[in-house]
Amino acid sequence: MTDMFNVGKIVNTHGIKGEVKVYRITDFDDRFEIGNKLILEKNDKLVDLKIDGHRIHKGFDLLHFEGYDNINDVEQFKGLHLKISHDQLTELDEHEFYYHEIIDCGVYLTNGDYIGVIKEILSPGANDVWVVDREKEKDVLIPYIADIVKEVDVSAQKVTIEPMEGLLD
Template sequence: MSSNQQPIVLGKLGSSHGIKGWLKITAYTDSVEGIFDYSPWLINDQGQWREVKVNQWRPQGKAVIAELEGVTTREQAQILTNCEIAIMPEQMKELADDEFYHRDLIGCEVTNNNGYNMGFVDQIVETGSNDVLLVKANAKDAFGKAERMIPFVPEQFILKVDLQGKQILVDWDPDF
């Protein structure tokens, strides 16, 4: 694993299920089953990332469970409970030109359509209706803001996203 590439966390291993080493899976992907589109997984086992393969998986009630290669007993599974599941960035699916991952927006500079530099995207907050950019304002913000929350609504508030230039153009009042 390259030192400049950090794994992308997609979920975590839950409690053991049964006596044959199966584990419940908590997925952060759009659909719970989507986590199984990626292989191999990396798991963070006691602070060290190591590769694991999923032998098989299945729905179990409202959850999903999986059998990992080399994990054949309940005791082995219990040791892995709460380990993060991740993949390397190059394993991420290719997106259409007008789509991007949340992680791609972090660190982008945000400027409004009047040229005012509003700061940079610190994080994305998921709400029920739409995502919201949490923008950390510049240290000497003219409006005295520490941060701004800008709804991620393309064509209404988000005018342009330039991932190559790490720029986002917004229609947003800097005093709001």
């Protein structure tokens, strides 16, 4: 089985005609366009789904899948993640990264001192914030901005930062 990446979680059904309410776990607006294919993992089996309906309602994506025209058809999908395969990943611009490329990277100062490992990424607004797990110390929050993050080498799983005063305290 190839690598799979979560793009949404089905939180509920919507109406009686087979729509599902999806919590989006992707920054790519085109991920849920009509005609796109998604994968659902249910009981260790993969279910291929083709989107034939999409709309936004109260901050959630409402999706309808080809061949699933009744609430009884999609009720079983509640709580499951919608995924894409590795070959469906979109090419990124320079200085853009997928979360899975950043999480578990080691964080170092420009002088080479080791800080910790990125364990989570928060998206509170203007820029992402990387949560760094430090051994025997509190986690540190690193904003992903050019003034602080100096180099990201995903192949070496290494991030180099130059923290502003007080960031690591």
